[in-house]
Amino acid sequence: ALDAFGRIDIVVNNAGILRDQIFHKMNVEDWRAVIDVHLNGSFYVSRAAAEHFRKQGSGAFVHMTSTSGLIGNFGQANYSAAKLGVAALSKSIA
Numbered sequence: 450a451l452d453a454f455g456r457i458d459i460v461v462n463n464a465g466i467l468r469d470q471i472f473h474k475m476n477v478e479d480w481r482a483v484i485d486v487h488l489n490g491s492f493y494v495s496r497a498a499a500e501h502f503r504k505q506g507s508g509a510f511v512h513m514t515s516t517s518g519l520i521g522n523f524g525q526a527n528y529s530a531a532k533l534g535v536a537a538l539s540k541s542i543a
Contacts, residue, residue: 451501456501456505457498457501457502457505457508458505458507458508458509459508459509459510459511460494460495460498460508460509460510460511461511461513462490462491462494462495462510462511462512462513462535463511463513464486464487464490465486465487465513466482466483466486466487467483467525467528468480468482468483468527468528469524469525469528470524471523471524472524472526475526475527479527480526480527482527483527483528483531484527484530484531484534486531487528487531487532487534487535488531488534488535488538491512491535491538492538495510495512495538495542498510499542510539510542512535512536512538512539513535514532514533514535514536514539515528515529515532517529517532518530518531518532518533518534518535518536519533519536
């Protein structure tokens with residue numbers, strides 16, 4: 450974006466994956482994969498843009514989350530935890 454347009458005005462963190470499994474059968478790899486894509490992905494992409502937003506004095510983050518983060522969902526402990534983490538990240542950045 451910087452090379453093509455000279456600035457960055459918005460970051461949309463929309464990446465996501467699902468690895469649904471009932472909690473007591475969920476393996477560590479599926480836990481980490483979902484946390485890495487949703488929560489860590491949102492952090493890394495937002496962090497890369499943050500300094501540019503500060504220098505410009507403007508910029509917007511759009512982070513996708515889900516009601517699963519607020520109320521949970523059967524077979525989605527990893528997804529629910531990641532999405533509530535994204536919501537908390539958004540509030541903390543703001």
